Amino acid sequence: MNATATAPAPAASVPRRPRVHMAAFGCQMNVLDAEVVVGELLRRGYERAATEDAADVVLFHTCSVRQHAEDRVWSRLGALRRRKKLDPSLRIGVLGCMAQRDGRSILVRAPHVDVVCGTRMFPRIGELLDRTREGERVLAVDEVECLPPPRNLSARPDRHKAFVTVMRGCDHRCTFCIVPTVRGPEVSVPEDDVVAEVEALAGDGAVEVTLLGQNIDSYGRDLPGQPTLARLLRRCAAAPGLRRLRFITSHPGDVTEELLDTMGADPRLCPYLHMPAQSGSDPVLKRMARKYTAARYREIVAEARRRVPGIELASDWIVGFPGETEADFEASLGLLREVEFQTSYVFQYSTRPGTPATRLADDVPGEVKRDRNHRLLAAQTEISERRNRARAGEIAEVLVDGPSERDSSRLSGRTRENQVVVFPGPAAWRGTFRRVRVTGATAAALYGEAEGLAAGRG
Ligand code: SAM
Ligand code: F3S
Numbered sequence: 001m002n003a004t005a006t007a008p009a010p011a012a013s014v015p016r017r018p019r020v021h022m023a024a025f026g027c028q029m030n031v032l033d034a035e036v037v038v039g040e041l042l043r044r045g046y047e048r049a050a051t052e053d054a055a056d057v058v059l060f061h062t063c064s065v066r067q068h069a070e071d072r073v074w075s076r077l078g079a080l081r082r083r084k085k086l087d088p089s090l091r092i093g094v095l096g097c098m099a100q101r102d103g104r105s106i107l108v109r110a111p112h113v114d115v116v117c118g119t120r121m122f123p124r125i126g127e128l129l130d131r132t133r134e135g136e137r138v139l140a141v142d143e144v145e146c147l148p149p150p151r152n153l154s155a156r157p158d159r160h161k162a163f164v165t166v167m168r169g170c171d172h173r174c175t176f177c178i179v180p181t182v183r184g185p186e187v188s189v190p191e192d193d194v195v196a197e198v199e200a201l202a203g204d205g206a207v208e209v210t211l212l213g214q215n216i217d218s219y220g221r222d223l224p225g226q227p228t229l230a231r232l233l234r235r236c237a238a239a240p241g242l243r244r245l246r247f248i249t250s251h252p253g254d255v256t257e258e259l260l261d262t263m264g265a266d267p268r269l270c271p272y273l274h275m276p277a278q279s280g281s282d283p284v285l286k287r288m289a290r291k292y293t294a295a296r297y298r299e300i301v302a303e304a305r306r307r308v309p310g311i312e313l314a315s316d317w318i319v320g321f322p323g324e325t326e327a328d329f330e331a332s333l334g335l336l337r338e339v340e341f342q343t344s345y346v347f348q349y350s351t352r353p354g355t356p357a358t359r360l361a362d363d364v365p366g367e368v369k370r371d372r373n374h375r376l377l378a379a380q381t382e383i384s385e386r387r388n389r390a391r392a393g394e395i396a397e398v399l400v401d402g403p404s405e406r407d408s409s410r411l412s413g414r415t416r417e418n419q420v421v422v423f424p425g426p427a428a429w430r431g432t433f434r435r436v437r438v439t440g441a442t443a444a445a446l447y448g449e450a451e452g453l454a455a456g457r458g
Helices: 028-043 069-084 098-102 103-107 123-130 179-184 191-203 229-237 257-263 282-290 294-307 326-339 364-391 454-456
Strands: 019-026 057-062 091-096 115-116 138-140 162-163 207-210 244-248 272-274 312-319 344-346 395-403 411-414 421-422 431-440 446-450
Touching: 019 028, 028 057, 028 091, 028 123, 028 162, 028 207, 057 069, 057 123, 069 091, 091 098, 091 123, 091 344, 098 115, 103 115, 115 123, 123 138, 123 312, 138 446, 162 191, 162 282, 191 207, 191 229, 207 229, 229 244, 229 257, 244 364, 294 326, 312 326, 312 364, 326 364, 326 431, 344 364, 364 431, 421 431
Parallel strands: 019 057, 057 091, 091 115, 115 138, 162 207, 207 244, 272 312, 312 344, 421 446
Antiparallel strands: 395 411, 395 431, 411 421, 431 446
16 A cells, blocks of 8 residues: 655645525425525535524515514514614525515615515526625516426435426405515416426335415416426326325316316325315405305305315315404305315415505404404314214224424324325335325324334333
8 A cells, every 4th residue: 555645735725615595485486496596506616504593595485375484584574673783794585475575675774684586587586696795686576487496306305206496476356465476477387397397206215295386276277288287287186106196276267177086096195175266255265366156166165176186175274364354254164164175274364565454444443353363273173073082993094204293202294185284104215205104183183093003122
């Protein structure tokens, strides 16, 4: 063996890679957009900071859907003001819906923010951050849609599951909703691109993929040949290695028989439909411009249950929409009880500047909104608890997500119907499928034992 004695090389000063921390607010699409941003920055030589305090660059991917979501971002930005005073090299970016809506006014109100980057420009974040190095404060809220770069698969937070955006924007004009303003008209990702991304993810270990769109049922209407969501689902489900395919979110007016039949025909397509009703009162639905009646909603539910055996439904509800009377609210309660949703997401109406509903007086007092919120959730809890308890003794097929958030000594995962199941098992089971015998339940989850575990534990 050759041994050469050399003097130690003078320590070269290797510039440290900038560390980035990203927080996403709001919907799953924002979580995925944040992943795309981080993936792009990793490709450009950044590294991930474990905490916000350890970061050289702090980015917020924001949501404008409710005032509350914006307030949370402003409070996080406020906390960074002092840090930036002590360390002017810290760079701060506001991305996504708030950036698109408020643009320059964010730079004015928060002089410590370096980049404001809207919903269509975030794929360019690397170049925008480069410009801030010289002290430039950058505003990028152009109308032009920038296509995200090819996905950096290594930036995925979970190996076993992934989201894929198939369309952005929305052509509906629900009067309460800021999404069409901040995300623009519907733009679908070409079918072949979606299929290629799903195949790449499945090849990289994803066994479950969720396709995302603000109004996903109208996928493809803007593409040549107008491919339907049903056709896209059939093609994606065939990706080798993929075991489960989901999609969110559905507008009741756009759910087709073709879609339901496709879901019912392929076991890889999860029998779960997130189809917000918003209200059970026709006058309220009309003022919301939802384009369906409560009776039509019931018909679609019946059709879904007929064509997709075992399907579970989830809904969003807005309480305290302008002019909502007690009788209107009770119509929502009635619809919720009748349909027996698996999950209900309840929101108290908040006026979004620029939406058509600003023309209506926000006349339901805060305490009434809170009370209705509470009553709707209580009704859902009662339904979920009863239905979940009735499942004792069943075997559930669970894809394990990892330790339960509430009790890290146990595992948590989901069934095909999107039901949470909690049970004991080793951390190494993350990302695997397990058969779990249900022994108990709450409104939020089923509890049980993995089949064969008792014998295996010795
Ligand atoms: N199709 C969309 C999706 O992908 O979920 C729905 C838009 S929004 C992101 C999600 C939910 O927020 C809506 O279904 C609605 O219940 C609620 N929401 C939207 N605007 C609201 C407002 N101004 N006040 C209260 N809740 C609102
Ligand atoms: Fe918003 Fe209605 Fe579209 S809730 S995202 S305008 S379907």
